[in-house]
Amino acid sequence: MNEIAEIINGTLHSGIPVEITEYSIDSRSVVTPEHTLFFALTGNNHNGHDYIRTLYTDGVRAFVISEFREEFNQLTGANFIVVENVLTALQQLAAHHRQHTQAEVIGITGSNGKTVVKEWLYQLLANDHAVYRSPRSYNSQVGVPLSLLGIDPKTEIAIIEAGISQKGEMQHLQQMIQPTIGIFTHLGDAHGENFASREEKLAEKAQLFTSCQWVIGQTGEALEYIKTRVPSTTSFLLWGEDPKADIHVKTMNIALGHREVQVTFGNKHFILDIPFPDIASYENCMNAVSILLLKQYSPDVITSRVQQLSAIAMRMEIKDGINNCTLVNDYYNSDPSSFQLALNILATQDASKERVVILSDFMDTGKAGDDLYPSIAETLRQANISLFIGIGKHLSEHRHDFSANSRFYEDTEHFLRQEERDNFNNQIILIKGARAFQFEYIAGFLQKQSHSTILEVDLDAMVHNLNHFRSLTDAHIAVMVKAFSYGSGSREIASLLQYHRVDYLMVAFADEGIELRAAGITIPIAVMNPEREAFDNMIMFNLEPEIYALDILEDFNRALNKHGIKRFPVHIKLNTGMNRSGFDEQDLPQLLEFFQTERSVYIRSMFSHLAGSDETVHDEFTLGQIHLFERMTERIQAQFNYKIWRHILNSAGIERFPQYHFDMVRLGIGLHGISATHANLQPVSSFKTYISSIRNVPTDQSIGYGRKSYTTRPSRIAVIPVGYADGLNRHLSNRVGNVFIKGKRVPIIGNICMDTCMIDVTDTNATIGDEVEIFGKHILVTELSEQLGTIPYEILTGISHRVKRVYYKE
Numbered sequence: 001m002n003e004i005a006e007i008i009n010g011t012l013h014s015g016i017p018v019e020i021t022e023y024s025i026d027s028r029s030v031v032t033p034e035h036t037l038f039f040a041l042t043g044n045n046h047n048g049h050d051y052i053r054t055l056y057t058d059g060v061r062a063f064v065i066s067e068f069r070e071e072f073n074q075l076t077g078a079n080f081i082v083v084e085n086v087l088t089a090l091q092q093l094a095a096h097h098r099q100h101t102q103a104e105v106i107g108i109t110g111s112n113g114k115t116v117v118k119e120w121l122y123q124l125l126a127n128d129h130a131v132y133r134s135p136r137s138y139n140s141q142v143g144v145p146l147s148l149l150g151i152d153p154k155t156e157i158a159i160i161e162a163g164i165s166q167k168g169e170m171q172h173l174q175q176m177i178q179p180t181i182g183i184f185t186h187l188g189d190a191h192g193e194n195f196a197s198r199e200e201k202l203a204e205k206a207q208l209f210t211s212c213q214w215v216i217g218q219t220g221e222a223l224e225y226i227k228t229r230v231p232s233t234t235s236f237l238l239w240g241e242d243p244k245a246d247i248h249v250k251t252m253n254i255a256l257g258h259r260e261v262q263v264t265f266g267n268k269h270f271i272l273d274i275p276f277p278d279i280a281s282y283e284n285c286m287n288a289v290s291i292l293l294l295k296q297y298s299p300d301v302i303t304s305r306v307q308q309l310s311a312i313a314m315r316m317e318i319k320d321g322i323n324n325c326t327l328v329n330d331y332y333n334s335d336p337s338s339f340q341l342a343l344n345i346l347a348t349q350d351a352s353k354e355r356v357v358i359l360s361d362f363m364d365t366g367k368a369g370d371d372l373y374p375s376i377a378e379t380l381r382q383a384n385i386s387l388f389i390g391i392g393k394h395l396s397e398h399r400h401d402f403s404a405n406s407r408f409y410e411d412t413e414h415f416l417r418q419e420e421r422d423n424f425n426n427q428i429i430l431i432k433g434a435r436a437f438q439f440e441y442i443a444g445f446l447q448k449q450s451h452s453t454i455l456e457v458d459l460d461a462m463v464h465n466l467n468h469f470r471s472l473t474d475a476h477i478a479v480m481v482k483a484f485s486y487g488s489g490s491r492e493i494a495s496l497l498q499y500h501r502v503d504y505l506m507v508a509f510a511d512e513g514i515e516l517r518a519a520g521i522t523i524p525i526a527v528m529n530p531e532r533e534a535f536d537n538m539i540m541f542n543l544e545p546e547i548y549a550l551d552i553l554e555d556f557n558r559a560l561n562k563h564g565i566k567r568f569p570v571h572i573k574l575n576t577g578m579n580r581s582g583f584d585e586q587d588l589p590q591l592l593e594f595f596q597t598e599r600s601v602y603i604r605s606m607f608s609h610l611a612g613s614d615e616t617v618h619d620e621f622t623l624g625q626i627h628l629f630e631r632m633t634e635r636i637q638a639q640f641n642y643k644i645w646r647h648i649l650n651s652a653g654i655e656r657f658p659q660y661h662f663d664m665v666r667l668g669i670g671l672h673g674i675s676a677t678h679a680n681l682q683p684v685s686s687f688k689t690y691i692s693s694i695r696n697v698p699t700d701q702s703i704g705y706g707r708k709s710y711t712t713r714p715s716r717i718a719v720i721p722v723g724y725a726d727g728l729n730r731h732l733s734n735r736v737g738n739v740f741i742k743g744k745r746v747p748i749i750g751n752i753c754m755d756t757c758m759i760d761v762t763d764t765n766a767t768i769g770d771e772v773e774i775f776g777k778h779i780l781v782t783e784l785s786e787q788l789g790t791i792p793y794e795i796l797t798g799i800s801h802r803v804k805r806v807y808y809k810e
Contacts, residue, residue, distance in 0.1 A: 004081065004093065008081065009089075010064065010082055011081065013068070013078075013080040015062075015076070016061055018035070018061050018079055020062060021036075025039050027051035033055070034059050037062045037064065038062065039089065040064065041087055052072065053075070056078055061078050063078060064080075064083060064086055064089050065080055065086065090145045091144075094144070094149050098151070098177065098178060101153070102153070105160060105181075106157065106160070107160050107181070108161050109205045110184050112280070113280065113284045114162075118133050118159045118161055120284060120309055121133070121288045121291060122159065124289075124302075124306070125292075129157045132155040132158045135338050141169060144160065144161075167200065168204075170204050174211065177208065179211065179212055180211075181212060181215075182208055182216065184217035185217070185283070203225075210229075212230070214294060215234055215235070215236050216290045218240050218287075219238045219239070220240065249261050249263050249286060251282070252271070257277060258276070259281075260272070261282070265293050268293075270303055272289065272303055275306075317329045317806060318459075318807035321446045322448055323422070323426065324426045325425065326353065328346055328430045330431065330432050331431055331432060331443065336372065339362075340379070348495055351519070353426055356385070356430070357389070357429075358430065358431045358432070358433070358442060359395065360432070360434050362394075362434065363436065386405065386427070388405070388406040388407075389415070390402065390406065390409070392437065412433075421445065453804070454804045454805070454806045455487065455799050455804070456688055457488045458682070458683070461673065462493070462684045466497070468670075469651070472658060473658070475665050476645065476663060479502050479666075480505075480666060480671075481512070482508035483797045488684065491519040498521055502523065502667075504523065504526055506527075507543075508529050509528075509529055509534070510543055513525045526543075526544045527546060530552065530556070532552075535556055546573050548583065549583070550583075570601045570603060571606070571607060572591070576609075576632070577621065577625045578611045578625075582608065582609075588635055591636070595640075603636070604644070604645060605645035605646065605647060606633045606637075606645070610625055613652040613656060613657065614652035625648070629646070645662070648660065650665075651674070655670070655679060673781075686775070687799060687803075689721055690720065690769055691718045691766060691770050692718075692756075692768065693719045697711050700712075704758055709735065711749075713762070716762045716766075718760075718766060720756065720772050726755070727799035729788055733750065734748070739774050740779050741770055742770060745778075746766075
């Protein structure tokens with residue numbers, strides 16, 4: 001600890017001696033607390049210092065902090081390093097670690113393709129070198145230092161991503177990474193709003209290369225500009241179709257599933273068969289191949305390895321499994337660092353289910369198995385894994401290091417041959433394996449079967465939206481998860497929100513709350529429509545009713561007396577103009593009279609609903625509602641000697657009336673990417689399906705039931721397996737609605753059927769199996785709702801439960 005304190009210019013308050021092997025910024029993902037150094041970062045929506053007491057209870061004894069609170073004196077044995085800025089300290093430690101590593105560091109930047117190039121480089125180089133790469137997309141001001149701290153002494157090549165979103169960031173990243181080889185992938189429009197021009201953004205990215213011996217990229221204006229921003233001693237290795245390119249390439253053929261490229265480099269001439277035909281994969285592959293040419297790999301080795309490149313699944317998928325299981329599929333790579341990240345995600349899932357891990361041998365880790373696999377076994381024990389299944393020769397050889405409740409197989413084929421699907425019930429199953437083990441077969445073996453229409457839920461987008469609203473308020477946040485969480489799936493979304501520490505969840509009926517409690521949700525849950533017959537269950541499962549009438553309050557108080565329970569929280573609903581339910585102002589004397597004697601309930605919050613907060617035309621009425629709410633709540637609060645929370649704002653209100661956030665706000669549709677102020681929110685849900693068949697139809701032929709649509713030319717008509725029973729509104733029939741496929745919008749033709757519909761793909765090169773978006777990132781749900789004369793709520797909640805929900809995050 002003394003050495004670390006010196007490196008980061010901190011003041012050490014010593015505790016018990018600690019050997020540091022892990023570094024963390026997230027109090028929820030610490031696995032080996034006794035060896036973890038926790039950096040208490042602060043931001044607009046969080047303060048790591050708030051979690052130090054909890055971490056200490058969990059066994060963490062080493063902290064980097066910027067504020068020493070009096071309460072920390074009670075944590076005897078803890079080591080505190082006090083610094084001026086915790087993020088700066090983390091970056092200083094990472095820079096020091098980088099300076100003392102012997103590894104060759106390859107730094108990658110660009111608007112797109114960084115992660116794919118990194119992963120493909122790993123595939124191409126790992127047979128010959130001990131290669132380390134940034135976990136997932138750890139390329140930010142926080143992610144890069146954590147990536148660098150993962151480099152161990154045996155690493156020969158470290159591949160590190162660097163991403164920026166605004167001016168001034170790359171200088172910090174460059175000082176930490178100091179790459180010897182740089183790769184520039186592409187200049188796109190991402191984060192363009194934060195730069196005055198493309199040249200300014202390119203100049204920022206070019207700073208990464210100021211210490212490089214070599215820079216690799218595609219010929220063109222971007223690389224010519226970068227040449228002017230780096231020292232003259234830097235060498236460039238550029239590829240492209242320009243005859244002057246150092247590596248001259250020419251596409252010879254593009255066929256289904258691959259691209260043939262002729263490559264000339266010096267006196268080397270060969271044909272690359274890239275197993276992906278698209279232009280992005282071509283560019284990413286050539287950036288990776290350029291590294292191999294720089295390292296003087298032979299054409300035979302390069303062509304052989306490129307043919308074996310695997311697609312990079314850029315996201316971890318959470319899917320429904322058989323027998324009420326949930327699958328966490330993360331089998332696009334396997335190394336100790338990404339395994340730890342996957343375990344962190346596993347920890348956020350349904351707490352009521354046992355944890356199962358299916359893991360393959362690690363490939364090319366550069367670490368002896370005698371050291372590696374016992375540490376993996378210990379990590380699994382600390383993560384409370386109920387069942388471990390190891391697949392591969394090395395894991396099988398180390399079976400004695402693992403708990404008794406473990407099973408081992410030589411390969412995936414033996415697993416599939418010997419395991420029964422009925423062996424897995426009501427579990428969360430992490431499937432994590434190296435590509436060579438083909439774990440996609442295990443995922444298919446355990447996945448719940450359903451038709452191919454899905455609702456894809458982007459958990460990263462949801463967290464982005466949550467953090468946007470958090471940045472607007474200091475108030476507590478309640479999130480609406482009623483109606484199957486607006487169609488997204490109640491359990492999964494509630495688990496994510498609990499992980500990100502929202503203050504309250506709100507459901508419509510008690511049954512929804514009971515389901516969440518059964519899924520391990522422990523944070524407060526309020527029930528908006530409490531029914532008398534559900535009172536006993538609400539009390540049993542600690543579900544807090546929203547009280548809108550005196551008789552409901554009296555009956556619930558009697559139910560509490562029957563159970564002998566005191567001080568149970570309730571939420572008093574006030575009617576300020578919505579005129580749906582709630583206490584009117586003239587009802588307050590009776591309400592206050594009820595509380596003049598000791599009761600078993602206490603008021604946790606007072607709230608009301610705004611009728612038109614999303615439209616400026618109603619602002620006068622909205623402000624009238626708020627002022628009435630203030631008057632009513634002040635009258636109620638005056639009778640009580642404890643603080644009662646107040647809340648009236650929904651998603652639109654949070655954005656439009658910041659002066660009235662009071663003690664809590666209620667986030668609903670905004671979490672799903674719908675903004676009243678056109679804020680930079682991200683769409684969360686994507687309704688997708690696939691083309692199941694295509695037929696050629698002559699001119700003047702009718703399509704579908706009722707013969708409402710006719711072809712006006714020889715047409716290609718595709719069938720997609722989605723209909724009004726899935727939630728596709730029938731009013732979109734007959735060229736009213738469109739879907740998005742192959743970069744184009746195409747019309748729905750004919751009447752939408754119960755389980756299928758037809759689309760006109762004449763003007764595309766669409767083929768069977770191609771993905772079709774009904775709404776999502778290209779056709780926004782707001783656009784669809786406007787077209788149908790309804791609201792996004794109806795579209796989202798109308799997606800049938802038979803449509804499989806697929807959850808993913810980067």
